[in-house]
Amino acid sequence: MADTSTTAPAQPAEDELAPKGSGRVITREMTLMLVVPPALVAAVFGAFVWWRQTADLDSVEAQQLRWSELRRLGVEHVQLTVVAALIVVAVAVPLGVLLTRGRFRAAAPVVIGIANAGQAAPSVGLIVLLFLWLDGGFWTAIWALSLYGILPVLRNTIVGIQGVDPTLLEAGRGLGMTNLATLGKVELPLAVPVIMSGVRTALVLIAGTASLACFIDAGGLGEVLQTGITLFRFSLMVTGAVLIALIALLIEWLGRVLELATRPKGI
């Protein structure tokens, strides 16, 4: 999983390249990543539907694999991911901006260092510790997922804003812009591609970690897989695993589309 610190920690090489590669050119890899995953998801999901309709399931399996049940868990999975991602963006972007302002600038390396160290903690560990501390349920899972997804967005916000050409800031000031105006009209728009690439990384981390929410009674598609492992039923395991993977791929794809859609014109 893109877990991964890990995970995440998953795509550092790409993150670091993002500022330079934010030109208008759409590389072949980007095109492939926009086309292949949805096609793959559609094909695998089609195969799954066909299997589900024709397979000979015993009563336990049929009970677990009811369409209504799968839909409920899928919706839960998406809710966990989206709510956590929104919280991450709402917290990490302003925090990142703050850490590039005036006297807070000195704190930036410290905060990044702490966030980096936190990222090395295994996602399961974080989830279980928060569970033992706060008890189970949706919001505990949201806590864990948001904490886990903050680093990439925070780091990319800081890197993105610091990467803005200082001469452009000068030019903005020369035009009589206030500090707030240069931030809103020059720095943030120029940093958006880098920030969005961090958001996509965070989405992947969160969607992957959401599959562990079932351990703390917060639902999600991990439940199907967990039940499958507990009862040792291959049909449940594979269904759970495939659906988790498909949702993660879709969410990653959505992140890429968002990345393209939010890229300001002229960059």
Place this chain on the structure above:
Amino acid sequence: MWDFISERGDIIAYNALQHANLVLQAVFVATIVAVGIAVLVDRFQFLDPVANTVSAIGLTIPSFALVGLLLPLTMIGALTAFICVAFYATLPILRNAVVGFAQVDKTLIESARGMGMSDLGVLLRVRLPLAWPVIHAGVRTSVQMSMGIAAIAAYVLGPGLGGYIFTGLTQAGGVNAVNYALVGTVGIVLVALVADLLMLLLGRVTISKGIRA
């Protein structure tokens, strides 16, 4: 907390070693596989976007899902954990190895050929040493990432410290639940830290003197 650790010191240390062992073995295999694939990609250029797409898609698939897909084939135990960790470990190394080989100056390869080196000689004595700093960076990322994945693989009884986290989970409400979960989580962070230092050291030793930064 302190009593908890001192009573179980030996077994915790053993599990920490097991954790490091699983990750390092998996990363070792992953490095060989990834470099092998990267050599192929370098030979057949059209594979380049394919390799990158496969690695991007692979990294998107949650590790818990891969565990579920592997279980019917490899059953519960260390083998599943090993394959799972090795799969994810391969991807960042592959990505970096492809970039690393592509960056090697073509004129150097020409001159090596001109000196009469065989293809294998060029690979082992020119291309690999020159691409190694980039590959090594990928290996480092891989080690860090694998630490967390090995923790998840402990759900299907993979070796290592992850087991403590799940013990903490199943004993929730019990006296030692938090101790178990903490030992597992903090232990993995510490093992990851030590492993990263070792990887830095490995870099000092293996990166050829002439191109060391």
